[in-house]
Amino acid sequence: MKSLILKSSTFSLLLLLLLSCKNEPKATSIETNNKANGNIKYARGFDIQHFENYTKLIIKAPYQNADKSFEFKLTKAKSSGNLNSIQTPINSIVVTSTTHIPMLELLQVEDKLVGYPNTNYISSKKTRKLISKGFIKELGHEQSMNTELLLDLNPDLVVGFSLNSNNKLFSTIEKFGIPVILNGDWLEETPLGRAEWIKVFGVLFGKEKEADSIFNKIEYDYLKVKAIALKSLNKPTVISGGLFKDIWNLPAGESFEATFLSDANTNYLWKNSRGKGSLSLNIENVFEKGQEADLWISPSFYKTLDQLKKANDIYPQFKAFKNKNIFTFVNKQGEEGGIIYFELAPARPDLVLKDLIKIAHPELLKEYEFTFFERLN
Template sequence: MEKRFLIHLLLVSTILLSACKENPKKETVTPIKSSVKYAKGFDIINVNEETKKLIIKNPYLNANESFEYILSKNKQKDAIHIPIEKLVVTSTTHIPMLEVLNGEELLVGFPNTKYISSKKTRALISNGKIKELGIEADLNTEVLLDLQPDAVVAFSMNKTNKSLQFIEKNGIPVVLNGDWLEETPLGRAEWIKLFGVLLNKEKEADSIFNVIEKNYLEAKQLALKATSKPSILSGAFMQKDVWNLPAGESFVAQFLEDANTNYLWKDTKGKGSLSLSLESVLDKAQNADYWVAPGYFNTKEEMLQKNKIYSDFTAFKENKLYTPNMKKGSTGGVIYFELGPSRPDLVLKDIIKITHPELLEDYEFTFFEVMK
């Protein structure tokens, strides 16, 4: 009996020792998420000191899938090596984010280079350092593949983009950027952190965004000191009988809310635009105090040539009509569309200057001006 007990004890001990050898205790490292505060379309997870995971949660309109990219400081299979050394981007909104991180020299190709307004990047285009790649929807893939960028940061309107699919099949990673789908001004600006991680400049990107956030929130607080809350009309006829203007849950409506104004369609649903009849707009906004961003028009005369009814609005008659379309780069690109998404603090200050000029007496417009 004693002998059987000793044998049993020996067997148990052997099994336990074997288990300890086969399953050594590993130190668990809990991934730490980045400080993404406003943006809903992406996240960055620190896997370890050398590796990060970039998650694009909202890559295109009505997407029901997300994309994950492994970013590594060590060259490894199926990972994007960071920092990026050669880059292609496809939207002018990406240019200011690259520039503020001193990353414009990494840019080797861009579609429709004529729309880029920044003087720094235009100089690179003039010197032949940035190649023309055609148009966003139909990239010149032959030129792009010759450039052999480390990655392409692109935006896509839908799941199927043959140019981007072809690029990926040829071994060049495509990172989908959904900044244009963000619902808040600060959410859009926060996508600078995506470029921060690609360029291995996360601390710089965080610091830059923190300043923009601080400026924006301070401007928002300043607007609350206004003694009036003027009514706002926006948009114009974009098709024959349809007036398009921002929906109440859009980022444009958020700007107008944060500027302490009464946007007349603030209570409507939707994050994009509304399509309304002339009668409904005229009934609601004929006597609006200000008209901000009247579509693609550059002058009041252009508006009247399109439709005489514009002259029936009080804001039109009293020259309280403001547009960001007039300030352009040397090749015709509208500066607002390029720089505005990354500098919501300046956009908000412009709107406050329009609607509460007494609060920013010495401030000069960055984007908007009175339409003449």
């Protein structure tokens, strides 16, 4: 598995995680009188509304280009069998992406996780201990989950991902009478928007206040360190990404990665490009524009400068290569080879931003130690 992870592109790995995902619950129309305003600041993909006897969780962006939202009635009363009515707090859960693990741990409900597809992907030491003790069952591959074992576990809820509305796996799970909620945090366009999805888990586990408090602290730290970065008069130029099958993939100017680089007070050379995903460029265009860039962030999955040098003759011609100012997150892995960045970064954008500021402006965070990144040697 380690070999698979290290050889895949970032997009490919994330796509693999997403394919572990799930189907959509049925869209409902729940009474909306006496709606209380939600406290969602950045996330666009969900909302939480409070009523006298229940709470409504609305998933507005469960997958790309979704044309409808999905509503769930959360109540302390026992569920009537309607998959859109969930008794809370839930006591057991199955999730399908490692990005959910840190949110469970932050809320201290990781012990409620009873199953996971392909547990080798999980890097967290705390959750790995639960796996080794048999408390979290291996549910097989994401695309062909062991539904028989899942039925035996009978979790209160499955939280999954899906690329579209057609997911047979999650339809099958729902036929067993197990509710499924699609988590669309990966579609959020800002770092804090992704992190705010902890509030979804908070309301499900009856820990809404705790989730709000945790997110507020992450938000505070993020904005605080962003303000520190703006004190620097130096604004180093940055390139990102690397070649995959002769195409250089790098973040578009409106992507959440570009937001990170902007908030770290750097001059990302493609900051004015349009798009919220990635750009696919030929190497000549990247070299022409980026050969004199001060920093190179995330050069694909290369672990050493020597690997990078052998991969393409043009790489050593970049100024950042010559000055050894290339930084990667792929070298920090869990015991089974999972890359920690992919698991923890969506929940902790404050730590990602601190890493990037440490790279771009090391004088501003002298005592801070990298969480994800390190210099490529």
